Amino acid sequence: MLAKFKVSNFKSFNKDFLLDLTETNGYNFNSECIKNGIVNNILVYGHNGVGKSNLGLALFDIIEHLTDQNKNEKEYEIYLNAYNDSKYAEFYYEFLINSNKVIYEYKKADYKTIIYEKFSINGEDLVILDRNESNNAIIKFQGTETLKTTIDNQELSVLKYIRNNSILEENSVNTTFNNFFKFIDGMLFFRSLRNNMYLGLELGGRNALEDIVEKNNVKDFEQFLNEAGIECKLKAVEExxxxxxxxxxxxTYIPFEKACSHGTWALTLFYFWFQRIKEKSKVSFVFIDEFDAFYHHELSALIVKELKNIGVQFALTTHNTSIITNDLLRPDCYFLMNKNIIRSLSKSTSKELREAHNIEKMYKAGSFNV
Structure with a gap:
């Protein structure tokens, strides 16, 4: 699970911007929203332009140099923050993997150029590479004793180099390292606002409708749409x-693509990815940007419930205040964001929040401040 994330000098983030998912409040309702003391279900609110989309891109920067999954370099053309004098962006990830605290830090001059990397498990530094000093890496995994430690290619991550060129001994540390990569490989970012785009999980583009047909999911898709309030009958026809x-x-048959609304198409894309999210152990972390931009508020709540039922750790950005309710999540799952800080509702007020409180009404009344 992702526990903490910090970024600086990246896009709209000038100084250290911290997302801390370990600050939970021990509420005795909707306990399934918290796993291992970490927030598992995250909804992010903020005014236009505060950087909600950039938060997702920052979180998924790691995809570029650690995986062979889908990337979108165009999204990262503007990389460093315009107000920061530093020549590199800094990223800090803290994970809970196999009950172990895993920390991965790195610095980049641009989307591809890696300046610094450090990887540790339970406080023990296992990998360090600082190209400001040399191209020689410190590597302490058992099974890497004969591995070359000089890495001249600044676009090559030392972690990925270890993964691809080592036969690690079987022990708890190396198992945690491999499961760390499994988590990164399973990360998924997608959106259907402005342009359809995704990062991570798979490589290459897929047509959502063709995928549904190939997987014989047309009737299941029809049922999904009907449950979402879109009454329709669907059929796979030859063309x-x-x-x-x-x-x-x-x-009388009308091609789906020609007749569906923006909202229905957004639901189609969600259904496409939801089939993958439902596959056991395939997806580790999901970030959906403006997840309900075309949805009715009841449909927004349904999507959140569906994701909750799967159990995957997810973060959703939205402007929909109707789903700020203790019936759906809890105050330590709703996060308020501005350009400098992000924190939960429970950490944004001195008041004691209870299950009976109407937190949407409190939010609209300005009871929470970040």
């Missing part, structure tokens, strides 16, 4: 030697 999804109007 130009391939099957497409069409709306079925008593034997």
């Amino acid at each position: 130009l030697d391939k099957k497409i999804i069409a709306f079925d109007f008593e034997d």
Whole structure:
């Protein structure tokens, strides 16, 4: 699980910007929203332009140099913060992996150029590479004794180098290291606002509707839409030697893509990714940017409930205040964000928040400040 994340000198983040998911409040309701003392379900609120999307991009910067999963370099063309004089961005990740505290820190001059890396498990530094001093890495994993430690390629992560060029001995430390990579490989960012884009998890593009047809999920997709309040009948029909999804109007068929609304298409993309999220151990962490931009508030709540039921750790950005309710999550799961800080509702007021409180009404009344 992701426990803490800190970034500085990246896009809109000038100084240290910390997301701390360990600051929970011990509420006795919606306890499933917290796992191992870490917030598992996160909703992020903030005015336009405070950097909610950039938070997702910052979190997923790690995908570029540690994985071979899907990337989008265009999103990272503007990399360093314009007000910061430093020549590199700094990233700090703290994870709970196999009940172990795993910390990974690195610095980059741009999306690809790695200046510094440090990796530790339970306080023991296992990898250090500081290219400001030399290209020689300190590597302490058992099974890497004969591994070359000089890494001249500044676009090559020393962690990825170890993963791809070592046969690590079987022990708890190395198992944690491998499971750390499994977590990173399972991270997924997506959005359907402005342009459809995703980071992580898979490599290459897939047509959502073709994927649904190929997996024989047309009827399941129809049921999903009906449960979401979109009454329709769907059918896979032949068109130009391939099957497409069409709306079925008593034997009159209209191609789905030509007739669906923006909201229905956003739901289609969610369904596409939700099929992967539901696969056991496939997805470790999900970030959905503006997840309900085209949804009715009841549908927004349904999506949150569906993700909760899966149990995956997720973070959603939204402007929808109707889902700020203790019936859905709890005050330490709703995070308020501005350009300099992000913290939960429970840490944004001196008042004691209880299950009976109408926290949406309190939010609109300005009871919370960040």
